[in-house]
Amino acid sequence: MGTIGIRPRFLVVMGVSGTGKTTIATGLATRLGWHFQEGDALHPQSNVDKMSAGQPLTDEDRKPWLELCRDWLSKEIDAGHGAVLTCSALKRIYREQLRRDLPVEFIHIRVDPKVLADRMTHRKGHFMPASLLPSQLATFEEPGEDEPVIHVCGEDHPDVVLEKLIQQFRDEENQKELHAAVG
Ligand SMILES: Nc1ncnc2c1ncn2[C@@H]1O[C@H](COP(=O)(O)OP(=O)(O)OP(=O)(O)O)[C@@H](O)[C@H]1O
Ligand SMILES: O=C(O)[C@H](O)[C@@H](O)[C@H](O)[C@H](O)CO
Secondary structure, rough: OOOOOOOOOEEEEEEEOOOHHHHHHHHHHHHHHEEEEEEEOOHHHHHHHHHHHHOOOOHHHHHHHHHHHHHHHHHHHHOOEEEEEOOOOOOOOHHHHHHOOOOEEEEEOOOOOHHHHHHHOOOOOOOHHHHHHHHHHHOOOOOOOOOOOEEEEEEOHHHHHHHHHHHHHHHHHHHHHHHHHOO
């Protein structure tokens, strides 16, 4: 158990660009004392160059990047330390690659596309141009019921999202303890 009674989890904060993945992932890592990795920092330079030039990535471009993301998660799992990674994880096959043989869970941040367009237009110092938002939205595959995904509303204040997530983690711990005591 961690310092505030929450067992280590291995989370990918996912969603199209501008949904607030970095904001939520760093907030969780700080509050829970878990390790954080910015998925964007693992992109090969060729991917960053492509996106900066306004070209969407292909499955082939994303494959080696997703493997680096999975390697990071795998190392954290071996170390047993709670960990949070940001990664768009837009398609089911990408999410399957990330969690292959690993106890990885996803937090999907939903935001209305109009709000996203506004955020991306006003964001400074980021390589991702707002012009790539339509391709992000077109590529995105809604996670299925069978995928280990928690959905959150990315239009709420980040503090509200973080409070709800941590409460949900606590509730799940309590449920488990109850089952163990009863069963
Ligand atoms: N809940 C929120 N409400 C309002 N603004 C937010 C919220 N979360 C993030 N933002 C703002 O939206 C912008 C995008 O946030 P952030 O960089 O965390 O998203 P991201 O999903 O990591 O983006 P990318 O994948 O493109 O790197 C930032 O300017 C951030 O301050
Ligand atoms: O799969 C992708 O197309 C990429 O990961 C993008 O989503 C960006 O890296 C990220 O969102 C930065 O804005």
